[in-house]
Amino acid sequence: MIFNKQTIPMKFVCAILFFPFFIYSQDFPQDYFQSPLDIPLDVSGSFGELRSNHFHSGLDFKTKGIEGLPVYAVGDGYISRIKISTFGYGKAIYITHPNGYTSVYGHLQAANGAIQNYIKKKQYEENSYEVEMYLYPSELPIKKGDVIAFTGNTGGSGAPHLHFEFRNTKSEEILNPLHFGFKKLINDARKPVIQGVVVYPLDSTVVNNSQKPIEVNFSKQSDGSYLGTKIQANGKIGFGINAHDFCTNGYNKNGLYKVKAYVNGILYYQYDFDGFAFDESRYINNFIDYERFHLMGQRVQKLFQLSNYPLSIVADNKKDGTIKVQPGANYNYRVELYDFHNNKVELIIPITFLSTETAIKKEIKKTPYFIKAKNEAIFEKENVLVQIPENAFYSNFYLNFDVANDILTLHDDSVPVHKNITITFTEAKGYAEEKLAKTYIASLDGYKLDYNKTFRKGNTFSIKTKTLGKFKLAQDEIPPRIYNVNFVEGKTITAQKTISVFVSDLQSGINTYNGYLNGKWILFEYDYKTKKLVHNLEDAICIEGRNDLKIVVTDNLQNSTTFESYFFR
Ligand SMILES: [Zn+2]
Numbered sequence: 376m377i378f379n380k381q382t383i384p385m386k387f388v389c390a391i392l393f394f395p396f397f398i399y400s401q402d403f404p405q406d407y408f409q410s411p412l413d414i415p416l417d418v419s420g421s422f423g424e425l426r427s428n429h430f431h432s433g434l435d436f437k438t439k440g441i442e443g444l445p446v447y448a449v450g451d452g453y454i455s456r457i458k459i460s461t462f463g464y465g466k467a468i469y470i471t472h473p474n475g476y477t478s479v480y481g482h483l484q485a486a487n488g489a490i491q492n493y494i495k496k497k498q499y500e501e502n503s504y505e506v507e508m509y510l511y512p513s514e515l516p517i518k519k520g521d522v523i524a525f526t527g528n529t530g531g532s533g534a535p536h537l538h539f540e541f542r543n544t545k546s547e548e549i550l551n552p553l554h555f556g557f558k559k560l561i562n563d564a565r566k567p568v569i570q571g572v573v574v575y576p577l578d579s580t581v582v583n584n585s586q587k588p589i590e591v592n593f594s595k596q597s598d599g600s601y602l603g604t605k606i607q608a609n610g611k612i613g614f615g616i617n618a619h620d621f622c623t624n625g626y627n628k629n630g631l632y633k634v635k636a637y638v639n640g641i642l643y644y645q646y647d648f649d650g651f652a653f654d655e656s657r658y659i660n661n662f663i664d665y666e667r668f669h670l671m672g673q674r675v676q677k678l679f680q681l682s683n684y685p686l687s688i689v690a691d692n693k694k695d696g697t698i699k700v701q702p703g704a705n706y707n708y709r710v711e712l713y714d715f716h717n718n719k720v721e722l723i724i725p726i727t728f729l730s731t732e733t734a735i736k737k738e739i740k741k742t743p744y745f746i747k748a749k750n751e752a753i754f755e756k757e758n759v760l761v762q763i764p765e766n767a768f769y770s771n772f773y774l775n776f777d778v779a780n781d782i783l784t785l786h787d788d789s790v791p792v793h794k795n796i797t798i799t800f801t802e803a804k805g806y807a808e809e810k811l812a813k814t815y816i817a818s819l820d821g822y823k824l825d826y827n828k829t830f831r832k833g834n835t836f837s838i839k840t841k842t843l844g845k846f847k848l849a850q851d852e853i854p855p856r857i858y859n860v861n862f863v864e865g866k867t868i869t870a871q872k873t874i875s876v877f878v879s880d881l882q883s884g885i886n887t888y889n890g891y892l893n894g895k896w897i898l899f900e901y902d903y904k905t906k907k908l909v910h911n912l913e914d915a916i917c918i919e920g921r922n923d924l925k926i927v928v929t930d931n932l933q934n935s936t937t938f939e940s941y942f943f944r
Contacts, residue, residue, distance in 0.1 A: 404474060405556040408449040409519060411480060411539055412436055412526070416560045418622050419536055421715070422551040423648030423688070424630030425663060425674045428841075429656040430648070431630065432549045433479065433540030434557070438526040442484045442535045446524040449478050454515035454523070455544075457486070457494055458507045461901055464538065465530025470517055471544050476555070481538035484527025490515055495898070495914070502889070502896045529902065543650075550650040551632075553715045562623040563716040567631055569593070569601055571617035572722065573664065573675050576737075577697060580610030581730070586737035588615075588664070591724060603724035606708075607731060608700040613679030614724070615664050620714040633713040636678045636696060638706055644678045644696030646689040658686040660791035661769040669789045678710065682748075682769060702728050744774040759783045762797040769793065782819065786843040795839035800848050803834045810850060813932045815883060817849035818842065824849050826883040826931055851882035854934040857926055867943040874910045876926060876938065883931035891925040892916045899926070917944050 410416060420435030438444050448470055455471035458464060464481035468490065471477045486494055493515060497506045517523065528535045541552040553561070572591040576582040583589060583606065591614075593603040606612070614636070619628040633647040661684055664675040679696030680689060698706060706726040713719050744754060748768040754761045756778040769791065777784045783798065800816060814831070816838045817824035827838040827846075836848060859877045862868045878885055878901075888908055890899045897916050899908040908926070926938040 403554040403556075407472075407474060408478070408555050408557070409447065410557070410560055411447050411449050411478075411537060412438070412444060413447065414439065414444065415562075416557070417625055418561055418563075418629060419534075419625065419627040420538075421620065421629035421632070421648075422553065423632070423651070425659060425676065428660065430651060430659050432653070432656070433481070433538050434552050436537045436539060437625075437627075438535045438537060440535060442525065442527045444526040444537075445487075445522045446480050446483065446526055446537060448517045448519055448521045448523050450474075450519045452478075452517050453512040454490060454510050454517060455512075456507070456509050457490070459494060459498070460505050460507075460530060461903055463530050465532060466524075466527065467530075467538075468524055470523070471512075475544055476550070477542045477544045478552075479538075479540035479542065480524060481540070482527055482529050482532040482536060483524040484529065486524045487522045490523055498898050499896070499914075504888075504898060504900055528904075546652075548650050548652050551648055551715070554649065558715060561716075563620075563714055563718065564623050565621045565714075566599065566718045566720040567618050567620040567712040567714055569616060569618045569712065569720065569722055571673065571675065572603055572724070573615040573617075573667070574606055574608075574724075575613045575615060575664075575677070575679075576608065577611040577613055577679075577681070579737075580608055580612055580700075581733050582606060582608040582612055584731050584733060585735035586733055587735050588667070589735075593722065593724075600721040600723065603708075603722060606724055606726045607729035608726060609728060609730040611697050611699050612726070613677060613681075613697045614708065614710070615675040615677045616710065616712070616722070617673050617675045618712055620718075629714075631712050632715040633711075634676070634678065635711045635713075637709045637711075638698050640707075640709075641694075643694045643698070644680075644689070644692055648688060651687055655686050655688075657793060658684055660793070662686060662689075665791040666789045684769065698726065700726055700728050704728055740773060740775070742773040742775050744776045745771070746774045747771050758801045758803070760797075760799040760801065761785060762799075764794050764796070767792055767794040767796055781847055783846040785846065788842055788844050790843055792841040792843060795841060796843075797837055797839055798846055799835060799837040801835045803836065803848055806834065810852075813850045813852045813934070814848055815851065815932060816846055817882075819845035819847060824882060826851070828931070849882070851930060851932045852934060853881050853930075854936040855880040855885060855928045855930050857928055857936055857938040860938070860940060862940075862942050864940045865942065869944060872912055874912065874924065876908050877906045878908055878928050879906050880928075880930040880934075883934075885928060886931045886933075887927075887929045889927050891927075893918065893923050912944075919944055 417437040419437045420431050424431035450472045452470045452472040456469035458467045466483040467481040469477055469479050526537045541550045573588050574582050574591050575588045576586050591603045593601045596602050636644040667675050708724040710722040748771050751765045752763040754776050759778045775786045815829040816827050816836050830837050856879045857876050861875045890897045897910050899910045901908050923941045929935045
């Protein structure tokens with residue numbers, strides 16, 4: 376649901392639960408907006424889809440595997456925000472519409488016309504590829520159907536596509552774009568598909584001889600529903616599912632829209648992806664079985680909530696989804712999975728009480744460092760200090776903490792972290808000043824060192840992290856590489872449209888990149904995926920005759936490399 380529950384009296388909540396479509400058809404305009412693309416809409420990412428550390432905040436539309444398709448304003452309004460960043464949304468444009476909604480277009484190749492000129496002017500003013508601007512309504516007004524940009528693959532995009540998002544302009548809540556009349560433009564007659572089912576023995580329950588979560592076998596019946604094999608348990612249990620949805624013609628695994636779980640016909644758990652707030656998105660790590668995801672790469676969504684956490688897609692539930700299996704009782708567990716087009720698949724699992732021998736025992740590795748998730752904690756050994764704020768974790772557990780051979784072991788990545796943990800290495804000894812200046816706290820991934828943004832005070836170093844694992848002090852003294860420039864030094868390059876080089880950095884990564892033509896700053900667009908820096912010669916900074924090019928690239932520890940060359944025009 377998309378309403379703020381705290382402010383709505385209970386009787387209205389009930390009314391909303393009973394008449395959701397009535398409310399939506401009233402609230403969301405169905406014929407106001409047009410498609411952002413002029414090709415059939417092919418969804419490669421759905422709203423709320425389970426991603427790394429977040430729920431997908433929009434729809435991804437395929438762009439035939441290419442870049443450069445026109446992107447249309449879906450409605451009248453004005454460009455209210457533009458953000459150009461190397462990571463994340465890449466080049467993104469926000470249009471605020473007069474009816475209270477903002478549409479967002481991400482991973483763009485370039486903006487169009489006056490918008491592109493506006494961005495470029497800002498980039499040259501700030502001498503930066505990455506820029507962010509908030510605009511007044513009068514600056515770049517937009518009419519429905521205007522070509523605002525071209526599709527691309529910028530930022531954290533794995534293949535050319537358009538990321539398309541809807542927000543409530545005032546609250547900034549992210550809304551399912553399919554509520555805004557786009558549903559009819561998408562072909563989906565296929566039901567969701569269940570790939571796996573897991574049963575979780577909770578507390579000290581034994582399920583089918585196991586205290587550990589086990590997979591439930593199931594088979595498809597003639598009516599298209601799934602039937603699971605009977606569960607035998609002697610206490611509290613919960614279920615998890617690994618499921619996807621497919622559009623009619625696509626092979627992309629999309630997320631579900633709605634899930635409802637019933638026990639003997641009574642609703643025990645429900646979620647639906649109508650909308651959520653950005654600061655809820657990280658709760659995905661509690662929504663899924665994070666340990667299983669870490670170990671097996673499977674995103675199993677838990678259909679129960681052991682602790683109350685403020686994830687609004689499930690927050691309305693009166694029951695927590697767990698089932699207390701009692702002697703003499705039989706239960707019929709039924710799950711309904713829906714996509715946005717109301718295609719539904721059902722899974723039925725019979726449950727019976729049986730106290731069996733425990734063949735597979737739950738192993739709890741006890742350590743002296745028991746974490747109570749609600750409390751803050753501080754651990755210290757040798758010259759390492761770890762500060763954990765309250766509610767950094769979703770549940771209590773025994774943390775593995777040690778410092779040996781200058782390496783901090785702070786558990787492993789099987790436990791999700793919700794809030795920043797501060798790690799401090801104090802008084803690093805035996806380093807000269809030049810070495811201290813190149814020192815950072817690295818995460819150890821096997822033998823690989825991953826850079827963390829490190830704060831230094833004298834010989835004390837600290838980082839904030841949301842990933843557990845091994846950490847150590849490391850040095851990066853190797854400057855970045857600049858290579859494969861796309862012209863021959865001293866040649867005349869009249870036909871060429873761009874100047875490009877590749878940049879790479881072994882350890883801490885690229886931090887800054889600046890290009891100059893004849894001493895004047897020029898814009899280089901940076902794509903971290905291809906490692907390429909590209910300057911468009913149509914920016915018209917180069918002059919007739921000899922042009923001297925200089926490119927300076929630094930890494931995150933201020934190791935710097937300068938490339939110099941010249942060409943004629
Ligand atoms: Zn996306």
